[in-house]
Amino acid sequence: xxxxxxxxxxxxxxxxxxxxxxxxxxxxxxxxxxxxxxxxxxxxxxxxxxxxxxxxxxxxxxxxxxxxxxxxxxxxxxxxxxxxxxxxxxxxxxxxxxxxxxxxxxxxxxxxxx
Amino acid sequence: xxxxxxxxxxxxxxxxxxxxxxxxxxxxxxxxxxxxxxxxxxxxxxxxxxxxxxxxxxxxxxxxxxxxxxxxxxxxxxxxxxxxxxxxxxxxxxxxxxxxxxxxxxxxx
Numbered sequence: 001x002x003x004x005x006x007x008x009x010x011x012x013x014x015x016x017x018x019x020x021x022x023x024x025x026x027x028x029x030x031x032x033x034x035x036x037x038x039x040x041x042x043x044x045x046x047x048x049x050x051x052x053x054x055x056x057x058x059x060x061x062x063x064x065x066x067x068x069x070x071x072x073x074x075x076x077x078x079x080x081x082x083x084x085x086x087x088x089x090x091x092x093x094x095x096x097x098x099x100x101x102x103x104x105x106x107x108x109x110x111x112x113x114x
Numbered sequence: 115x116x117x118x119x120x121x122x123x124x125x126x127x128x129x130x131x132x133x134x135x136x137x138x139x140x141x142x143x144x145x146x147x148x149x150x151x152x153x154x155x156x157x158x159x160x161x162x163x164x165x166x167x168x169x170x171x172x173x174x175x176x177x178x179x180x181x182x183x184x185x186x187x188x189x190x191x192x193x194x195x196x197x198x199x200x201x202x203x204x205x206x207x208x209x210x211x212x213x214x215x216x217x218x219x220x221x222x223x
Binding site for chain 2: 040041042043044045048058059090099100102103104105106107108
């Protein structure tokens with residue numbers, strides 16, 4: 001079944017550790033996104049990629065980095081985790097053809113930084 | 115700044131109709147989305163409006179007034195499975211989605 005997968009499902013991490021959240025899609029979508037979702041706040045865009053080989057900063061990029069080596073994968077790295085990065089992280093993808101394509105979301109990664 | 119406002123929580127009865135409102139102030143407008151998110155799950159697409167008016171899709175309808183910066187999602191014949199959060203999002207001038215905090219809808223028998 002086509003879709004987006006994320007790993008891990010959940011993780012507890014000590015502050016200061018490095019962590020990579022994985023995201024893979026098999027829909028051959030051009031655009032991919034990383035969001036964080038916190039209680040009482042809307043989804044906030046961390047980084048995005050309009051096509052393989054390019055990335056851009058979203059609303060809350062500090063402390064995070066991404067890469068887009070190919071169409072399918074879009075990993076998110078926390079270089080040195082801090083407690084304020086405790087959140088649910090969603091990866092999403094879209095055709096990226098019109099700029100207002102429907103975004104399809106992965107199941108999310110629940111990250112706790114202690 | 116950019117802002118999307120939705121009620122935090124609403125309660126409705128099974129079989130009834132409920133309207134969830136969304137008002138927005140954004141730098142530019144390239145369409146408005148509604149997504150559904152069940153607890154602990156990913157958001158899933160419900161509707162997209164870019165022109166004024168009502169879009170109907172089965173039990174769900176979405177309305178847009180660009181001049182008023184206003185949209186609503188109308189859910190008819192409510193079912194228990196409609197208990198979820200409903201997220202309003204606007205595509206701004208850069209085509210980035212600005213998200214509301216969501217409206218938690220509780221359906222009672």
